[in-house]
Amino acid sequence: MKIAELKLNDCIDGEGISVSVWMQGCPLRCKGCHNERLWDFEGGYDEPELKGKIIKAISANGIKRNFSILGGEPLCEQNKDMVLEILKSVRIAYPDIKIYLWTGYTYEFLKSLKDNTINDILNQLDYLIDGPYVESERDLTLKLRGSRNQRLIDMKTTLESSKVVLVLENK
């Protein structure tokens, strides 16, 4: 399994402490992206026992962590199967932790694909941070986002109500 990075204790990308994995490869190529080294699908490295390492790390030293998936682009054709595989394992092991996923695609675009893998991934999430990075909308004060067009979506409520519901701080 090829990834760009695995952080076992991440205090930035999520609430509290998270285990975070960065997927390698992104076809979107947003101007001003701060993760350009993650664009190349030939980059990254193989992480043996990735799922096992993530599952062990989430409860290491008796501290329960959340789980975050970033990129690169986790939901592109090349990465989505691996992302779903990881998510399913994490959810089975930890049904109650919070799971965050960052994507450069919008939620509406993802739903319009009518893609079973993408829909299965969305069903596993608590929070989706969606949309490309837009340099002219850059705002360093935003929670978990780099530009104002991006949204912090409450996925459980969104899927229940069939309309996009934002987390309060994002309204």
Ligand code: SF4
């Ligand atoms: S989607 Fe994310 S990783 Fe991809 S180019 Fe845009 S900001 Fe960079």
